[in-house]
Amino acid sequence: xxxxxxxxxxxxxxxxxxxxxxxxxxxxxxxxxxxxxxxxxxxxxxxxxxxxxxxxxxxxxxxxxxxxxxxxxxxxxxxxxxxxxxxxxxxxxxxxxxxxxxxxxxxxxxxxxxxxxxxxxxxxxxxxxxxxxxxxxxxxxxxxxxxxxxxxxxxxxxxxxxxxxxxxxxxxxxxxxxxxxxxxxxxxxxxxxxxxxxxxxxxxxxxxxxxxxxxxxxxxxxxxxxxxxxxxxxxxxxxxxxxxxxxxxxxx
Numbered sequence: 001x002x003x004x005x006x007x008x009x010x011x012x013x014x015x016x017x018x019x020x021x022x023x024x025x026x027x028x029x030x031x032x033x034x035x036x037x038x039x040x041x042x043x044x045x046x047x048x049x050x051x052x053x054x055x056x057x058x059x060x061x062x063x064x065x066x067x068x069x070x071x072x073x074x075x076x077x078x079x080x081x082x083x084x085x086x087x088x089x090x091x092x093x094x095x096x097x098x099x100x101x102x103x104x105x106x107x108x109x110x111x112x113x114x115x116x117x118x119x120x121x122x123x124x125x126x127x128x129x130x131x132x133x134x135x136x137x138x139x140x141x142x143x144x145x146x147x148x149x150x151x152x153x154x155x156x157x158x159x160x161x162x163x164x165x166x167x168x169x170x171x172x173x174x175x176x177x178x179x180x181x182x183x184x185x186x187x188x189x190x191x192x193x194x195x196x197x198x199x200x201x202x203x204x205x206x207x208x209x210x211x212x213x214x215x216x217x218x219x220x221x222x223x224x225x226x227x228x229x230x231x232x233x234x235x236x237x238x239x240x241x242x243x244x245x246x247x248x249x250x251x252x
Contacts, residue, residue, distance in 0.1 A: 003064050005226040006066075006136045006137055006209060006225055006226050007048075007064055008043075008201070009202065009205055010205070023204060024041040024204070025041075025051065027204075028041045028051065031116060033116075036060070036086070038087065038115070038118075040115075042067065046211065050064075052085055052087040063115045064247070065115040066134040066211070066224045068132055068134055068224075069220075070133055070219070071131075072095065072218060073096060073097070073219070074094060074128070074130075074131055075126055076126065077092050077126045078091070078125055079117075082183065086118075087118055088117060089114060090117060091111065091248075091250075094107075094109050095107045095108050096218055108218065109170060110186075111169050111184045111185065113246065113248070114247070114249060115247060116249070129250050132248060132249045133247075133248040134222045134224060134246070135188065135223045135246055136224055137223060137229055137242055138243050138244065140243055142240070143194075144238055144240075145235065145238055146237060146238065147193075149239075150162050150239040163193060163216050165217040166189040167188055168243070169184050169186055169246075186245060187246065188243070188244055189242070189243045190216045190242075191239055192215050192217075192223075192240060193215045193238070194235070195212075195220075196213040197211065197212045198211050208227045209226055210225045210230050212225070
């Protein structure tokens, strides 16, 4: 499974990726920035691809996203640049900042990548903003019928609440000495309650994937998952859990 298969693009090889780029590149919206441009493909299902190009008109990368319904308030405290591409990046943030000094306050810190990062990088920090956050499921994705089933599934001494969030992408990251370490990863491990869900069809690929609106610690999150990760029909009030790649968009 991959982040692309979570939104209905089941690529298996570099050749599949090249085919996907060829199929989307003539159906895109161009977005210019000083470092180059983004080419945004938006499927009716909500699946999105952001192709990246530099000022030499060369394609240099791409990122998936899902345009979902979630909204949550965060305190943005710094930008995170990536070595993978000059157009890649994200933000270090606090979920639900609790007061004006939200650089060090809130329910927890976490990092999320942004598919059009260079369009909003010149933000003054710290700043409270609203974001839409999508969590892309991985192979450990699980669905439970209810909180009781979720609780009984936890066999270790350390147990997590049915609405919990662990920013594992920040493990081994020292913000005070961030110049000398690898940037934090946009990875979170969380559990949350299903508020809405839908089996969607990617209209370009005709492949199916699941979308969930999940309430977890810190607020709403859109969760997308390859249909193969969901062996039984979900239900409202069920619990999802797993490790997720986090992609967010800052709401204007």
